Amino acid sequence: MVRLPYTTALTTLFSYGLLFVFGQLRDFFRKLLGWIRKPKDQLKGYAPICLGLEDFYVRRLYLRIQDCFGRPIASAPDSWFDVVERCSNDNNKTLHRTEKTSRCLNLGSYNYLGFAAADEYCTPRVIQSLKEYSASTCSTRVEGGTTKLHVELEELVARFVGKEAAILFGMGYVTNSALIPCIIGKGGLIISDSLNHNSIVNGARGSGATVRVFQHNTPSHLEEVLREQIAEGQPRTHRPWKKIIVIVEGIYSMEGELCKLPEIIAVCKKYKAYTYLDEAHSIGAVGKSGRGVCELLGVDPADVDIMMGTFTKSFGSCGGYIAASKEIIQYLKFSCPAHLYATSMSPPAVQQVISAIKVILGEDGSSRGAQKLARIRENSNFFRSELQKMGFEVLGDNDSPVMPIMLYNPAKIPAFSRECLQQNVAVVTVAFPATPLLLARARICISASHTREDLIKALEVISKVGDLIGVKYFPAEPPKHLNQGHNKLE
Amino acid sequence: MASRIMDVIANALNLITSAFDAPTGAIIFGVPIDGHLMLEALLVMVIVFQLTKKSHKPPKKPLTEKEIDELCDEWVPEPLTSDSTEETMIEPPTLESAAGPHVIVDGKDVVNFASANYLGLVGNKNVIDSCVGSLEKYGVGSCGPRTFYGTMDVHLDCEARIAKLIGMPDCALYSYGFCTIFSVIPAFSKKGDIIVADEGVHWAVQNGLDLSRSTVFYFKHNDMKSLEAILEKINSRIKEPEKVRRYIVVEAIYQNSGQIAPLNEMVRLKEKHKFRIILDESHSFGVLGNSGRGLAEYCGVPNEKIDIITAGMGNALATDGGLCTGSVGVVNHQRLMSSAYLFTASLPPYLASAAIGALEYLEANPSVLTKLRANIAFLLKELSDVSGLATVSHPLSPIIFLKLKKSTGSNKTDMHLLDSITNQVLKEHSVLIVTTKRSSLDKCPLPLGLRLFVSASHSESDLAKAAASLKKVAAVAFS
Numbered sequence: 006m007v008r009l010p011y012t013t014a015l016t017t018l019f020s021y022g023l024l025f026v027f028g029q030l031r032d033f034f035r036k037l038l039g040w041i042r043k044p045k046d047q048l049k050g051y052a053p054i055c056l057g058l059e060d061f062y063v064r065r066l067y068l069r070i071q072d073c074f075g076r077p078i079a080s081a082p083d084s085w086f087d088v089v090e091r092c093s094n095d096n097n098k099t100l101h102r103t104e105k106t107s108r109c110l111n112l113g114s115y116n117y118l119g120f121a122a123a124d125e126y127c128t129p130r131v132i133q134s135l136k137e138y139s140a141s142t143c144s145t146r147v148e149g150g151t152t153k154l155h156v157e158l159e160e161l162v163a164r165f166v167g168k169e170a171a172i173l174f175g176m177g178y179v180t181n182s183a184l185i186p187c188i189i190g191k192g193g194l195i196i197s198d199s200l201n202h203n204s205i206v207n208g209a210r211g212s213g214a215t216v217r218v219f220q221h222n223t224p225s226h227l228e229e230v231l232r233e234q235i236a237e238g239q240p241r242t243h244r245p246w247k248k249i250i251v252i253v254e255g256i257y258s259m260e261g262e263l264c265k266l267p268e269i270i271a272v273c274k275k276y277k278a279y280t281y282l283d284e285a286h287s288i289g290a291v292g293k294s295g296r297g298v299c300e301l302l303g304v305d306p307a308d309v310d311i312m313m314g315t316f317t318k319s320f321g322s323c324g325g326y327i328a329a330s331k332e333i334i335q336y337l338k339f340s341c342p343a344h345l346y347a348t349s350m351s352p353p354a355v356q357q358v359i360s361a362i363k364v365i366l367g368e369d370g371s372s373r374g375a376q377k378l379a380r381i382r383e384n385s386n387f388f389r390s391e392l393q394k395m396g397f398e399v400l401g402d403n404d405s406p407v408m409p410i411m412l413y414n415p416a417k418i419p420a421f422s423r424e425c426l427q428q429n430v431a432v433v434t435v436a437f438p439a440t441p442l443l444l445a446r447a448r449i450c451i452s453a454s455h456t457r458e459d460l461i462k463a464l465e466v467i468s469k470v471g472d473l474i475g476v477k478y479f480p481a482e483p484p485k486h487l488n489q490g491h492n493k494l495e
Numbered sequence: 496m497a498s499r500i501m502d503v504i505a506n507a508l509n510l511i512t513s514a515f516d517a518p519t520g521a522i523i524f525g526v527p528i529d530g531h532l533m534l535e536a537l538l539v540m541v542i543v544f545q546l547t548k549k550s551h552k553p554p555k556k557p558l559t560e561k562e563i564d565e566l567c568d569e570w571v572p573e574p575l576t577s578d579s580t581e582e583t584m585i586e587p588p589t590l591e592s593a594a595g596p597h598v599i600v601d602g603k604d605v606v607n608f609a610s611a612n613y614l615g616l617v618g619n620k621n622v623i624d625s626c627v628g629s630l631e632k633y634g635v636g637s638c639g640p641r642t643f644y645g646t647m648d649v650h651l652d653c654e655a656r657i658a659k660l661i662g663m664p665d666c667a668l669y670s671y672g673f674c675t676i677f678s679v680i681p682a683f684s685k686k687g688d689i690i691v692a693d694e695g696v697h698w699a700v701q702n703g704l705d706l707s708r709s710t711v712f713y714f715k716h717n718d719m720k721s722l723e724a725i726l727e728k729i730n731s732r733i734k735e736p737e738k739v740r741r742y743i744v745v746e747a748i749y750q751n752s753g754q755i756a757p758l759n760e761m762v763r764l765k766e767k768h769k770f771r772i773i774l775d776e777s778h779s780f781g782v783l784g785n786s787g788r789g790l791a792e793y794c795g796v797p798n799e800k801i802d803i804i805t806a807g808m809g810n811a812l813a814t815d816g817g818l819c820t821g822s823v824g825v826v827n828h829q830r831l832m833s834s835a836y837l838f839t840a841s842l843p844p845y846l847a848s849a850a851i852g853a854l855e856y857l858e859a860n861p862s863v864l865t866k867l868r869a870n871i872a873f874l875l876k877e878l879s880d881v882s883g884l885a886t887v888s889h890p891l892s893p894i895i896f897l898k899l900k901k902s903t904g905s906n907k908t909d910m911h912l913l914d915s916i917t918n919q920v921l922k923e924h925s926v927l928i929v930t931t932k933r934s935s936l937d938k939c940p941l942p943l944g945l946r947l948f949v950s951a952s953h954s955e956s957d958l959a960k961a962a963a964s965l966k967k968v969a970a971v972a973f974s
Contacts, residue, residue: 051737051769052738052740052741054740060828063831067831075641075646075830077648077651078646078647078648079648080633081632081634082634082637082638082639082644086644113639113643114644115638115639115840120634120635120636121634121636121638122633122634123630124634127635128634131630132631135623138590138592138594139593139813140623140626140815140846140849141594141617141809141813141814141815141849142590142594143610143612143617143813144594144610144611147932148609148610148929148932149587149590149594150587150610151587151588152590152591153590156589175671176670176671176673176674176839177840178834178835178838178839179671179673182702186702187934188575202838203837204838207706210706231567235563235566236563246570246572247572248574248575249572277570277572310575316636317636317637318638320636321634321635321636321638322635322843323635323636323637323842332576336576337576340934342699342702342934342936343673345934346673346697346698346699347671347672347673347699348673348809351815351843351846353626353630353635353845354635354636357636433643433644
């Protein structure tokens, strides 16, 4: 959990306050000028797209640091990539591409197992399937969009995850938002973790069920909420709930924490609630054979009712899946709108996932899968422990490849990002609204394709930049391990 | 006896009266206080005390832990999925080759009318070559959202290309066609705003309307009079028109009926009543108009008059993904407020290359549009006398929609009948056509029917074969 020191909180609030005051001043001048200049005739009588303070944050705060976000790249998102440089003539309001690129170390892409670039096993097979099936089927799964590849992948995913059957969707976001309304409706209760992803929130809102939130990763609070809700029943009528679904994620992408799955499953079983596990970041990345959070924490997949995941992160492709019992999957194939109306997943992308899973399971005849899994675990643990020794405030559990470094102050966000880029390390910084206002952070994603030299270079750069901008909130350990190393050599 | 009681009472009364009238000797505020005033003051105090006392309410007892335990043990949840699947869904055909005009199903060659491959780009060699180059350079996935190193130069090139074709200043590229519209609508319309939508819009639009939490009014399918009536009613009720955003949401070619929206009339109404138009051109982009620009070109309306255009690229452009264009303000707003743009990985780069390849092909070969139109006209003529089914789609719509002349009573039984027809057509005549599917969450009231997606790469013999097989099967089914 994040421990926010008082002085840091005060300085952060003060900075935001100052930015707010300046922003309001500028808005005042903008209004004055607006009165002087006449409004365009074609917009007269229409309400503007953004009224009043709705886009204040965007106009006055975000645009100043716009160059830290949305950086285009000109190569595959592998461990080293080419970042395109952009320039601006009007103080960051608009950015223009230039022809120059700089080769940077990639610490921001979700490339956990290193399948992002062309792979020796996967790419030839993907190109073969592209020539055979073309880039798209132009049709929905239930009409003319199911190919042999889709059927093969569904069986493979079910086998990999350990459930009876699986169903594919073309995009991870749609998997959540179009699925939750299908399995629960009015009269049901959804209890979701307070830090769940936007797609889950949208799906829960779109379903019409009542939504309650429990404190992030706290099974005792979940139990309290469950007891209270079952005893009270539906709001106002107090009828008993039709069903209750608890939604949690495997690895929370902004905290890097693993879910406390065994305790949460125990609570849900006791109160007969259904569980929905979103393994977008954890499938393929954690666990001895890459099977996700269930394998890592020793939970039987049969205990989780619905397991969801995406192929974007560890498998280097696109799309999502749901794995559950045969009855649930049969029902979804009949009524889920994303299956009935959306274009089916692109066949080369399906082939990429099939090949990637085969590599992970070792079915391609080599041990590359096991090597990748071992390497990502080593890399994550090494990087996290080194950062903590340097005195950074790093969140997240051991074995998780996502590690946020806390920055807090709004000015440190662009400082960290720009300084690192100058030294050819590309990092991702996240601020409001993806995180709470005071808790801005830089998020590092480790990949199995990072070598030890890459990580050491990254550590040097981050340490230098951290000293420069003052984000080493904790006391650093003295570097005695270096001396020990020297002694050993001698 | 009675007289003695009377004497006692009279004596008592005399005592009391003298006590009351006796001056106590106290003078407060210049008023002499007599005895009776003390009694009256006491009475008033008693009255005030009774009034201010709270009425007796039984105390609230919260549930004890034991009671909560009992309630939790008694509660029985419904099963996660309802068992209403007694109707077994017919398994969709599994394709064994590319979804072009001819496809292999179960080892047999089948004529394919189930893919929205309007320009015949599935299997196009140039597009495939550019995809192969893209795959070798970028890999398959983009491994990140647009804000976190998921923006590649192919995405920016694709956006610029599409914007140039449509004639708008900029364009935003989404990673999936299905979620484009249901992310765009909530980005622009919030609680308190007003949306007027056609009742025949497809599920993704309906979901977008729900997520936006705005007030939604539906007008009769493609009926401009109904639309005008609703617009007037809304405008007469709004008190502050400059503070409430108002939108009309329509599709260019409706998936559920094959009708085309009358854009000229709609633009006239929108300008009169100060609404903005959100137009979903998934099935008309690359199809309508002399150079494939879409409904605006076909109707002769300048693009600036349409505020927001969205389209899925999984149809004419034979790739995947979605796009949304408008003025500069519209596109920039989306890049920061649209959830399916921000919180999800970007479009795989090879699909963006496929889109660029498709646009290049369209620009170089505008005759493909004439071929498509000729195919549609031919097939419509052939299908004009099918027993039991009537074509209701627009003559220029590449989705040919046939509905039942007489419904069998419910959607379920209609679906059974139509499914049996398509099944027979596939098994006996090797032609793949499809029925419209309706999810249980779909609120569209339009009738079900059969759909044929015509492609520019269908030959005349393909079209003739499809029409002949459908006529044969329908004659048997409706005899």
